[in-house]
Amino acid sequence: MNRNSFLAPAFIGLIAACSWSADIVAVFPAQGVNTDQSFVDAFGMLLASKYRKISGKDVLPPTKAGRAIGTDSSLVEAARELNASEYLEIEAVGLYLSRKERARVELGEGAESKTIVVRIDNDDDDDDDDDQDLLDNHKTVVTVTRRDASTGGRIHTVEMTLVTYGDIEESTDRIAEALFKKVSVEEVLGMHNVTRREGMGYNKLFVDNLKGVKIGFIYPLARNAEIVSIVSIGYNHRFDSEKFFMEFGAGGRLPTRIDMEEQRCYGGPYLQIGGSYYFLRGIFGLHGGLGLSPHFNMVGNEGIEVGLVPYIQFGGSFPRNSKMQAFLNVKAGQNVMPIITGRDPSSWSSATYPPPVESHPTEVGIELGLGF
The missing domain is CATH 2.40.160.20 (Porin)
Incomplete structure (x- = not known):
């Protein structure tokens, strides 16, 4: 039998292995500001699962990808250490001040001074009260997720607002698909991934x-x-x-x-x-x-x-x-x-x-x- 007949499958297998390793995507731990750490961790893990499902690639969750981040190393260096062709970085910013928090009380002076925000509840019959309660539940979070190449080049960026932690399922589903297809989160809106912000009414202050x-x-x-x-x-x-x-x-x-x-x-x-x-x-x-x-x-x-x-x-x-x-x-x-x-x-x-x-x-x- 020809020797080349044995080498050809091995060569093809080597190429396939290289291609497989090049499809690794690392999802690094989310960086949260003014947010609960439990939410940030859950968001990153769920996004990794959703991205694996939509892309069909080997996705490293934050618990594994985060180990490659050294004290002085960057995400690019961590991605190279993991042999990842791409990586996802997540930023989450909590917006905790309510639109109905209007009064402030100053206590003390100098270094001992404290500012207390007094929340004013409008007890009326407005149908928008339930929606407002969602916005005032101290859990509104703006998330920015970026898909980058291992070289550090930006591939795509999406932004989405969550008015409650209950939006994590729908938002990660939309963000994963939008990042993979390189489109906006509005373009992947479906019947089963509507967030509470999108499901409630929009206040029109002007005509x-x-x-x-x-x-x-x-x-x-x-x-x-x-x-x-x-x-x-x-x-x-x-x-x-x-x-x-x-x-x-x-x-x-x-x-x-x-x-x-x-x-x-x-x-x-x-x-x-x-x-x-x-x-x-x-x-x-x-x-x-x-x-x-x-x-x-x-x-x-x-x-x-x-x-x-x-x-x-x-x-x-x-x-x-x-x-x-x-x-x-x-x-x-x-x-x-x-x-x-x-x-x-x-x-x-x-x-x-x-x-x-x-x-x-x-x-x-x-x-x-x-x-x-």
Whole structure:
């Protein structure tokens, strides 16, 4: 048998062994400031476990990786000693002052002086009290985790805020995946890794001005006439606060059928003013409201008509904590002024127009929009 046939598998095995050793990732002990050591240790161990699962690499937990850190050595030197190709370093900073801690009492003078922070609890019926209790539980922690190469070069960095130690499971899951994929923690948000900060409402102290475009599809329903559907496009301006929004808009509406001579249709410029209340006030907002939409009918008849449509709408907005929001509305409105569709055949050389009919169409439709 050829000698090379024995050497080839050995050579391949050597390469595989080198490749395997190059995939070692060291997770060094987290450095905590103003945090409980037990939390810091648990965070590092759980992150190592999550990163091993998501990356498929050999990951050294903090209990093992930390032994390579000497008194005067750096993390780069420790990573080289462990033959690690990459390492994760963790910083955690505790934010212990509450937004409701407003009063301070000074006791003593000079070196014996003490400052006592007096917490003021607002005993009211606000629905946000439970959320505020989470923020005031003296456990809010900001974590910064960096993925570095063994040479010290930065690969990726993510930051995440935990409002309670109970967020450690969801946060380490997100951080591990974000570091491995080199994306933000927002891009790996899923149904089962939402933290309590993200699950609670966001306080909007100011009214946001969202300007954008809105397109829609309208299906008119009338008892005495069959009217073709309508598409709309227009400008939309929304004043968005925490619990409600007001919106104003203007645009145009056109029938979806081009052969308008043989179809009953109407359309033209429109205005819109309305308001809605948020029933759900998280990142995703669920709202319902009322409005008025004056419009002009300049298509499908012999003149120009003025119409008025009171409407109700239900929909959602996402994400409400961003300066750019997408929204979807389901609407239903009623023309309170008569709409004439069709034309008198005797007034035109062509007799393909349907005869004039006066109706009060009900408008059912859907809208999609984007605001900045």
